[in-house]
Amino acid sequence: MYAQMVKSEATTEDPEKLAAFQARIDAGEKIEPKEWMPEGYRKTLIRQIGQHAHSEIVGQLPEGNWITRAPTLERKAILLAKVQDEAGHGLYLYCAAETLGVSRDELTEALLSGKMKYSSIFNYPTLNWADIGAVGWLVDGAAIMNQVPLQRTSFGPYSRAMIRICKEESFHQRQGYDIMMKMAQGSPEQKAMAQDALNRFWYPSLMMFGPSDKDSVHSAQSMAWKIKINTNDELRQKFVDQTVPQAEYLGLTIPDPELSWNEEKGGYDFSEPDWSEFFEVIKGNGPCNAERMEARQKAWDEGAWFREGLMAHAAKRAARKIAAE
Ligand code: 3HC
Numbered sequence: 001m002y003a004q005m006v007k008s009e010a011t012t013e014d015p016e017k018l019a020a021f022q023a024r025i026d027a028g029e030k031i032e033p034k035e036w037m038p039e040g041y042r043k044t045l046i047r048q049i050g051q052h053a054h055s056e057i058v059g060q061l062p063e064g065n066w067i068t069r070a071p072t073l074e075r076k077a078i079l080l081a082k083v084q085d086e087a088g089h090g091l092y093l094y095c096a097a098e099t100l101g102v103s104r105d106e107l108t109e110a111l112l113s114g115k116m117k118y119s120s121i122f123n124y125p126t127l128n129w130a131d132i133g134a135v136g137w138l139v140d141g142a143a144i145m146n147q148v149p150l151q152r153t154s155f156g157p158y159s160r161a162m163i164r165i166c167k168e169e170s171f172h173q174r175q176g177y178d179i180m181m182k183m184a185q186g187s188p189e190q191k192a193m194a195q196d197a198l199n200r201f202w203y204p205s206l207m208m209f210g211p212s213d214k215d216s217v218h219s220a221q222s223m224a225w226k227i228k229i230n231t232n233d234e235l236r237q238k239f240v241d242q243t244v245p246q247a248e249y250l251g252l253t254i255p256d257p258e259l260s261w262n263e264e265k266g267g268y269d270f271s272e273p274d275w276s277e278f279f280e281v282i283k284g285n286g287p288c289n290a291e292r293m294e295a296r297q298k299a300w301d302e303g304a305w306f307r308e309g310l311m312a313h314a315a316k317r318a319a320r321k322i323a324a325e
Helices: 002-007 017-024 039-058 061-066 073-098 102-110 128-151 156-184 189-209 218-226 232-250 275-285 289-302 304-324
Strands: 260-262 267-269
Touching: 002 073, 017 267, 039 073, 039 102, 039 218, 039 232, 039 289, 061 073, 061 128, 073 102, 073 156, 102 289, 128 189, 128 232, 128 275, 128 304, 189 275, 218 232, 275 289, 289 304
Parallel strands: none
Antiparallel strands: 260 267
């Protein structure tokens, strides 16, 4: 069903309808689920929202790994809350995708069969507690940079989901920075751990924004439809400009010898990530791809009895209702 939704090309769309639709987008109107939309618009949204939902769910794994090993009760409670928030984000986003006519089960099956992706960043391991700081600071920081503009995206349910998500992501970023601050002001060993975490997460965080604009296949159409508001490179630049002073405040060094302030453009010049690594990771060859998919597959298999029970209960209730009418 997901494959069908994504493959069926709409070749016969009425040009008048298409023009009226584009005029609504250009006027800043929100598109709601029951309204007419081009097939390509619907498919692009299912792909992007579904991928985003999967990222929130898979994103629980590298951090969940540290809940039992958080250094204090307070840190444990905060991390637990953050990981639960990510589950909630996944659910808001699956609900938004469902309004486009695809079910949550179909989306999950598409992830497990490799037809859908999740964010590249979650294919990197969290090796120690400093990594949890770096993930909150950099990964959630990059996520917010991408998601704040998405609050203005043209599809109503997606834009409303993003408003709630962004509020929580800000807290996540702050908690990560707080961990980094403690580590950076701690013993020399702790500061070295913080620097090492920054070294390992810097380029993977830059990759989160997607390939450079010249290689981005979807940006032009997605921006015309206001599914995306900015290009990948615009957001990457904003992220670097925001993050460099935060690293300086921590007394840590961004692992990029080419990093320098460019007065003329009013932003930093920086080195591009290794794009061959990015394309390998999204093809499934990153350090943790197999482990992440195994964990999702296990959760899906072990939850089968519950899904079946729930559906049987729903079917029974529906049958009772029909009989009573
Ligand atoms: N990871 C995995 N795949 C990526 C990617 C990334 N970081 N960046 C791009 N890609 C994929 C695209 O999906 C596309 O492949 P496809 O055609 O098979 O779907 C291909 O690379 C080309 O990229 P494009 O630039 O053409 O793709 P998009 O226009 O979709 O732009 C995007 C990519 C900027 C990530 C966009 O999809 C987007 O803004 N998505 C919404 C935000 C999102 O998904 N965030 C996930 C971050 S993690 C998170 O939020 C969890 C939080 O707790 C930290």
